[in-house]
Amino acid sequence: MTSPAPGAQQPITRAEPLREAVYLRIVELISSGAYAPGAPLTEAGLSRTLQVSRTPVREALLRLQAEGVLTSTLARGFTVRTLAARDAAELYPVLATLEGLAVRSVTSLDETTLDTLRRTLDQLAHCTEPVQRWRLDTTWHTMLTAAAGNRHLQTMIGQLRTNLSRYELAYMREVWRRDTADRQHAEILAAITAGEREHAAALVERHWHDGMKLVMDWLAARQDDPGEKTGGAA
Structure with a gap:
């Protein structure tokens, strides 16, 4: 389960569409170091942390995987890509x-x-x-x-x-x-x-x-x- 990062448990209040707001919040958490390289991210954990449904979280995680920020395996799910x-x-x-x-x-x-x-x-x-x-x-x-x-x-x-x-x-x-x-x-x-x-x-x-x-x-x-x-x- 994804552990809530400090300052992460805040409801989404952005003016953007929900899927974009969720994406931007996860980007902010990763970029700020709240979720460090190698840290696991799960739909369920982030859904609870951000107080949104799992659908926009899943879309955001897949988008970040496509952009090279996250990696995904069947065994571990999504993780923040390590520094290389x-x-x-x-x-x-x-x-x-x-x-x-x-x-x-x-x-x-x-x-x-x-x-x-x-x-x-x-x-x-x-x-x-x-x-x-x-x-x-x-x-x-x-x-x-x-x-x-x-x-x-x-x-x-x-x-x-x-x-x-x-x-x-x-x-x-x-x-x-x-x-x-x-x-x-x-x-x-x-x-x-x-x-x-x-x-x-x-x-x-x-x-x-x-x-x-x-x-x-x-x-x-x-x-x-x-x-x-x-x-x-x-």
Whole structure:
């Protein structure tokens, strides 16, 4: 049976359709680390935790399995996919390319969006709690790529970020690179504000490739440590 995670036992109150609300809540729980890599997830347990019927839970779990976030076996049911260097090495370059494409498509940012992006960067600069920092980082990148106005591109980027959130949060809990990431965010926003879309896209791509290297080095170090286990194939 799935054990309720801290903060998980809250009824669904989102404005989205129920199936989407359930999916987003499970994504949030996995991304925040409430259900760690390797943790089991069951329809019955999540149905009780989220106070919804099993049908939208089943749909959400199958969707997350198709997106590569969960694995499923007859013996164990659904589990959160373990961290694997090979997966990270495949996911990061795709995210870098797609987010770069989105930034190249941003012709301008209105003052409201610019102000929100700047305020989010300021919050990031003063945030030390990993989960909250990850949420702010996700919000910032989502606002930036949404400005491209391409819904399909936004969906693909969102799916990749959901998958990579397990790596990002696990890494952020153990290793600190706030100064580097914050500086890169500021450089990206400055380039977009100046109308330098190609330069901004290149900075975004470098940002994610740098992030990949840091995570890959961290995974390799954990793999070499007999006291740690990331799971999956390197």
